[in-house]
Amino acid sequence: MEVTELVVYGSILLLAAVGIWGILSRRNLIKLILSLTILQTAVNLLLVSVGYISGRSAPIVNGDTGLDGSPIGEIVDPLPQALVLTAIVIGLATTAIALIVAVGYYRSTGTLELKSWSYGPSNEKEVKK
Amino acid sequence: MIGIQTIIGMAFISIGLLFQFLGALGLVRLPDVYNRLQAATKSITMGAISIAIGVGVIDLSLLPKALLVVIFLMLTNPLSSHAIARAAYNSGVPLWKGSVVDRYGPALKKLQKRRGRS
Amino acid sequence: MMERYDIHRSIPAILLALLVAATIFYAFVEVGFGEAKVDEEGSVSNRFISNSTQETGSSNFVTAVVVNYRGFDTLGEVTVLFLASAGMGAIVSALPAGDKRKRPIPPSLILTAGTRLVLPLIILFGSYVFVHGHLSPGGGFQGGVIIASGLLLYLVIFPEWKAPHKALALSESLAGLSFAGIGIIGLAVGGIFLDNVISGLGEAGMLVSAGLIPLIYIAIGIKVGAEMTGLVARMKGGDA
């Protein structure tokens, strides 16, 4: 295990751990969605970092580097980057849907807190409020 | 051998870095939102613009792009800092105790009175 | 503010999160960081990197993968965005009405004039990003989002302005139709849906090159811009 591996994967997974911790320990719906966004960022970083090859350039060729020949051996892996590009855009769509559902929850119950993991108001007091 | 072009560019970049450092220092040291905002704005106007010009001078093929960046920063930076300061004032962030003058508050009150009458 | 949290209650959550992270870390150490994994023959990335410039004519490999090799997937992705936008519209219309807010403070002269000055530049930059998607970093998604953020600036500065949902829906539908139409051209001429039939046209590295990729990215850019604007305008209109 090299030190670069330890630093890169370790820091990314710590970020992911912060996101998981937020999801597990917070009860506010918007805070949950926010923690989910942090976890999403960390997972995207992890996927792209798998495709990184040290000492190579971005997967774009220009006039100088091999428009004619194959640029293999000069660029990093473009496949995880394409996947992550898709994942980021889809992530925004899911976040927007989750947020509008959270707004609907607030409108019908008057609170954003999840007192128990159930649908709708969880006890009588909240319904009265 | 380092050319005169590189030296001029590096001088610009050094000025920019100095102003970025001063801006960061101001963000930490100054007392309230408005003073801090002023420090941050200065760090963009002098810092980022001078770094962009320095890069353009070192590599002359990047100069048009650098000038575009400079123009865009000069357009947007005063706008955003104005919007942030106005939003802070309108949402009730207090001024620092030692502030001397507040021209916006009375003007805002006068404006609201006029709108209330009409 | 944050001192009031009782940290000891979330200790199991922290432990569980660290456990998950450690497990994934243990798995990923085997993969290795920064090693040349694409160089051996037979891997998918290797095939893409070796043949992409000849097959698609695109200088940007991410664009080649997103639009050409996985073009059908991108069509599905844009459809997911459309569904999210439509679903938000449906949920917003079914929500109970919220409490009335006080009227927003009208924008100052500096902001309105500056926005009118900056907005065309932002839209121009967004179009630049998605037209040059096959040559430089960027593409339809990024350019579309830049255009959407410019329109959102307008939406924030002028609170009275309502987003033109009809025009947005029209441009979105036209862009989606042209995306599918380009795919059907590929099906008719080359026998494969979204086949890049004119990839030989133009010189690689110039603006007119890479066949159908710029056209598809322009369609994606317009579609994503319209969808994102509609999405955020619906979220803003939640209190109306």
Next chain:
Amino acid sequence: MMEELFIALWVIMSILAIAMAIHAVLSRDLIKATILMAGVSLIASFLFVLLRAPDVAMAEASIGSALTAIILVLAIRNTKRFEEGGGEK
């Protein structure tokens, strides 16, 4: 040389990102948490540039730190700004 620069930049930026993320999870003010989340996304886009992925960096900077923050702020404006419990503010 390049490798040392990579590690140095990575360590600084990832420490900043993790600190911001922890602060975002702990903070009771949801607007503050949203701004910190946008900061995490911005730093992540810098890290994408370090990983030689400029396309992903552009997408992350514009979607992650601009649009997600905007829709979170709009949703918070439609609901409630402060988290309950603890009884402050």
